[in-house]
Amino acid sequence: MSAFPGVKALVFDTFGTVVDWRNGIARDAKVFLARHGRADIDPHGFADAWRKRYQPAMEAVRSGRRPFTRLDVLHRENLDALLGEYGITAEEAELDWLNRAWHRLDPWPDAIPGLLRMRPRHFLAPLSNGNILLLANMAKRAGIPWDAILGAEAAQAYKPQPEAYTRTAEILGLAPGEVALVAAHNGDLAAARRAGLKTAFVLRPTEHGPDQTTDTRAEQDWEAVASSFEALADQLGC
Template structure:
């Protein structure tokens, strides 16, 4: 692992790295499922909804579909997840309300303290596939102390497309090697490293629940490897 000299900004994956999407979505859909499908586990439904995430973005990354924001994809994916489980007769208003589940997610216990420490020394911003309003709503509810909202909607492309990383660095007015991508996902970091960014892996072994099998450890020798944001802040020389 390398030192932090030269790094001016940290940009963060959000779903899974900063916030616990699985628990938050399950909590939000529980009352709906109690009414429409009481036999269905809320976490199982959250997983089914999330499984549509990457395939829906691939339609855009591949050029088969023009860019649309993640709120649009999430709503379409919700309809697919409901159909998969045989749930029908859901009104448009109910769908819109359920779709807001992604706006109200809770941060991991270390996230706020760690971000505040990192913010004293570095520019910090999300580099998420989430759209701007989603990121704003989440930040305001959870008190995420971002300096800016960056990511997919700003550059109108989805990670891991290279332009998401390179254009984000350009927006910050920095060369890529002065920007560090922070993520709990090895694939995200590999894409960022390929674009010249520094990389920091933060372990989130429960992102997908107790049976998680992916991203349990660093797949490469990333520039920084930490168990949580506070450890990352310490490694980056940020005071408590």
């Protein structure tokens, strides 16, 4: 018996749910900062500071203050501003390399085994604020077995706008109730539920580091709650 009767597609939040963004960004930031003589800067703190600019940058798009702008561009603008605060300058090639750290993130250890178990019975795709090239490069490097890659450009909307969810279902030729969002973030799941999607919470208790205080438990009665992708596969009968 599946936790999702009638669901044909599973779509996944990516940053934090499928991949470990914090350690991946810190890994490449450490190299960059050492090269610029700034080993005094904690690379995980650098990753957190860069990520802190993520939601405000997307909010400018969501609010209509600027046209839809892909995440690679927003990440680069945020990186330039952050480096300005630290007084660091670098060549364009170095900045491009560091900005593409978001393309090189590693999956959580259970992610790919769980996805491989779920794939025979469900269509799998990211439902991410990431852009198509970012998500494609990430999947190619890490071997993430998506059936399609739907970046935010496809929906022309950033979560939690309802269009991010409903347009994804429409692109897949499915009703919202035939699609389930898998995410480690209660807010994302709440927005997906309001848009008519089914929901699955997967706990990622160290996404924000060892002292994480957010999303440490399921905050609503999501259709599925699991400790890992493999545990979710169990609940789906995969």
